[in-house]
Amino acid sequence: MKRVVLIAGALALAGCNGGTVDRHALTKDASTLDSIACEGALLAHDVAHGRTTAYFAREQAEELRIQSSNLADALSRRKTVRGIEKKVRKKAKDAARLASTLQRLHDHPTERAVGAAVEQVLKKAGSCP
Amino acid sequence: MSKFLGLALGILAAIGGFVDIGDLVFNVSAGATFGYQLLWVVVVGVVGIIVYSEMCGRVAAVSGKAVFDAIRERVGFTPALGALLASEVVNLMTLAAEVGGVAISLQLLSGLPYRWLILLAIVGLAVIVWVTSFEWLERIFGYGGLCLLVFAVAAVKLDPAWGKVGKGFLPHLAQNNKLLYAYFAIGLLGAALTPYEVYFYSSGGIEDEWSPKELGLNRANAIIGYGLGGFLSFALMITGGALFLGHGISPEHLGTIALGAENPLGKTGLLLALVGILFAVGGASIDTVFSGAYNLAQFCGWEWGRYRHPRGAPRFTLTWLVLLVLALAIVMTGVDPVILTEYAVIFSVVALPLTYIPILLVANDKTYMGRYRNGRLANTLGLFYLVVIMVVALSAVPLMVLTNVGQN
Numbered sequence: 001m002k003r004v005v006l007i008a009g010a011l012a013l014a015g016c017n018g019g020t021v022d023r024h025a026l027t028k029d030a031s032t033l034d035s036i037a038c039e040g041a042l043l044a045h046d047v048a049h050g051r052t053t054a055y056f057a058r059e060q061a062e063e064l065r066i067q068s069s070n071l072a073d074a075l076s077r078r079k080t081v082r083g084i085e086k087k088v089r090k091k092a093k094d095a096a097r098l099a100s101t102l103q104r105l106h107d108h109p110t111e112r113a114v115g116a117a118v119e120q121v122l123k124k125a126g127s128c129p
Numbered sequence: 130m131s132k133f134l135g136l137a138l139g140i141l142a143a144i145g146g147f148v149d150i151g152d153l154v155f156n157v158s159a160g161a162t163f164g165y166q167l168l169w170v171v172v173v174g175v176v177g178i179i180v181y182s183e184m185c186g187r188v189a190a191v192s193g194k195a196v197f198d199a200i201r202e203r204v205g206f207t208p209a210l211g212a213l214l215a216s217e218v219v220n221l222m223t224l225a226a227e228v229g230g231v232a233i234s235l236q237l238l239s240g241l242p243y244r245w246l247i248l249l250a251i252v253g254l255a256v257i258v259w260v261t262s263f264e265w266l267e268r269i270f271g272y273g274g275l276c277l278l279v280f281a282v283a284a285v286k287l288d289p290a291w292g293k294v295g296k297g298f299l300p301h302l303a304q305n306n307k308l309l310y311a312y313f314a315i316g317l318l319g320a321a322l323t324p325y326e327v328y329f330y331s332s333g334g335i336e337d338e339w340s341p342k343e344l345g346l347n348r349a350n351a352i353i354g355y356g357l358g359g360f361l362s363f364a365l366m367i368t369g370g371a372l373f374l375g376h377g378i379s380p381e382h383l384g385t386i387a388l389g390a391e392n393p394l395g396k397t398g399l400l401l402a403l404v405g406i407l408f409a410v411g412g413a414s415i416d417t418v419f420s421g422a423y424n425l426a427q428f429c430g431w432e433w434g435r436y437r438h439p440r441g442a443p444r445f446t447l448t449w450l451v452l453l454v455l456a457l458a459i460v461m462t463g464v465d466p467v468i469l470t471e472y473a474v475i476f477s478v479v480a481l482p483l484t485y486i487p488i489l490l491v492a493n494d495k496t497y498m499g500r501y502r503n504g505r506l507a508n509t510l511g512l513f514y515l516v517v518i519m520v521v522a523l524s525a526v527p528l529m530v531l532t533n534v535g536q537n
Contacts, residue, residue, distance in 0.1 A: 043388060056403070060384040060385075
């Protein structure tokens with residue numbers, strides 16, 4: 001039993017990677033940001049076409065904003081492995097921009113023009129189909 | 130009509146147990162990650178829960194004993210205590226997650242602050258459970274959760290590649306990302322076979338005063354109720370595959386699930402999805418809070434059941450009230466209900482053998498069951514699923530660690 005616990009602990013620590021951003025973590029975070037952007041674009045599309053409610057659009061945009069804002073915070077502060085620091089900090093800025101775009105959607109959940117504009121920005125940011 | 134209403138226990142157990150917050154997220158995430166490839170796992174899970182629910186419903190109808198009564202009598206005090214502790218911890222984690230889910234659904238519907246809605250959800254659940262009979266709890270949450278059928282309409286409207294959907298029902302291994310595929314498969318099976326479903330179902334059979342005359346109703350409840358749960362799981366996974374996979378979206382929020390109905394169906398789809406989610410997670414809260422109280426009361430030999438007035442079973446009543454307060458304390462810490470439920474599902478998998486082995490033993494026991502004991506088909510399926518459960522139980526935690534809780 002002790003051995004199982006030790007192995008599980010070691011694996012968990014390996015997974016955590018001590019909080020340092022490596023290439024794998026960067027790729028993962030980048031794909032999370034793309035996912036947030038594409039989900040935001042889908043939501044903005046529905047705002048632009050009057051297919052959602054104000055409460056839903058506002059609350060969901062806020063959830064996505066918090067998620068991207070947290071990522072921006074983490075990527076701007078965490079240590080990185082050698083050679084990728086610039087890329088990591090650039091991603092942090094992308095995440096912060098994403099958060100501020102989602103804030104617009106949160107602030108104007110019923111304005112179709114804002115929805116259309118935000119959709120275009122987010123689609124481009126996340127390279128969404 | 131009365132026969133239709135009689136199916137409410139199965140529908141509540143299925144909507145609240147099979148399609149709770151974890152299943153909603155797990156099924157849509159599986160679709161968003163692997164398309165329709167994991168549909169066959171849902172089929173395996175649905176058949177498994179039907180087999181064991183039918184068994185424990187039959188035990189309840191014939192012997193008048195719920196699952197935990199049988200566990201205590203059949204496996205002895207110490208293993209039963211282990212099963213009790215494991216099930217109570219998992220129940221509490223799941224309950225907290227479901228209460229969080231109720232608050233999120235209300236927030237998405239009303240725009241009110243989340244923390245106030247947590248409080249409202251807890252008080253609302255306590256009042257509803259206190260004043261409503263078991264029969265009406267089943268009906269309100271079971272049939273309210275049927276709004277989730279909007280996802281079946283959404284799945285059709287999204288026009289998925291039906292050939293690929295059909296292939297998804299054939300068991301197969303993943304071509305790539307095998308560990309993550311295995312993690313999702315284990316999670317889907319674990320979510321389908323969550324122990325609280327059978328605790329609730331068997332105790333519910335006793336609440337509904339089943340006797341051997343109701344064995345047909347028991348079978349219909351298990352097959353139709355969980356069959357419906359499985360159908361909803363298919364719809365959610367197909368929606369995930371048809372909408373989110375194509376857009377590169379990994380669903381991590383309850384609201385994202387509702388977006389799956391909003392995008393193809395507009396406001397009506399969104400509202401039905403949110404109301405369906407509200408009733409499903411509300412029903413799951415009732416399932417889990419009762420399961421926790423049932424298990425403790427049955428283990429300790431206390432009076433239990435909602436068919437009694439709360440004062441007629443005071444320790445049972447106090448237990449579910451305390452569980453609600455503990456859930457409130459957990460969810461008020463700000464923990465993400467979706468993440469909490471994913472951990473709850475994986476940890477519940479580890480406790481599966483402690484629940485299902487005694488059911489199989491008791492359902493085969495002539496002294497309990499007489500001529501209603503398991504036949505050859507029930508035993509073959511029961512043993513097959515026991516092997517599946519053991520494999521799932523042994524691999525759940527390693528896969529959770531290796532895939533970083535499905536984050537790969």
